[in-house]
Amino acid sequence: VLRRDNARFAGVSVVRADARFALPETVPAGADRALVDAPCSGLGILGRRADARWRKMPEDPARFSPVQRAILANAAANVRRGGTLLYVTCSTHEKEDEESVAAFLEAHADWRPIPIDVDRIRVEAGSDLRQRGPYLQIVPGIGGADGFFYARLERRPA
Numbered sequence: 001v002l003r004r005d006n007a008r009f010a011g012v013s014v015v016r017a018d019a020r021f022a023l024p025e026t027v028p029a030g031a032d033r034a035l036v037d038a039p040c041s042g043l044g045i046l047g048r049r050a051d052a053r054w055r056k057m058p059e060d061p062a063r064f065s066p067v068q069r070a071i072l073a074n075a076a077a078n079v080r081r082g083g084t085l086l087y088v089t090c091s092t093h094e095k096e097d098e099e100s101v102a103a104f105l106e107a108h109a110d111w112r113p114i115p116i117d118v119d120r121i122r123v124e125a126g127s128d129l130r131q132r133g134p135y136l137q138i139v140p141g142i143g144g145a146d147g148f149f150y151a152r153l154e155r156r157p158a
Helices: 004-010 050-055 060-076 098-107
Strands: 031-037 079-089 111-114 128-132 135-139 148-155
Touching (some): 060 098, 098 111, 098 148
Parallel strands (some): 031 079
């Protein structure tokens, strides 16, 4: 969590907005990088949050997917050509991960995936990394690791 006073010290602007919709004009266009930590079903953190199992429904990934896609599109609209965007969920479900990214890429021809090199990533002991196409998944493990999905995207230069 980036608090406003810490953000000012770091020279970062903080804007509170519903990212499913076009971002306010106070958000500058032409960002070099963006991070989308998308709201998701949280299936990747069930090992740490066992109580959450009882609140999960089979339709949760399908319910979150349209929200994730809208947030991804709105964040991407503020990234300059040649800029990058990292899309992250704490889910391990294809509908929230690969399918959401694929739908975005299909609708936005000026974006492309950039492979994430698993061999260059260091994670906690007990974590398992999987390459999922050009994307990366951290598999939840017995050792307490949470599950995450990462997609690195680049807006094609002009």
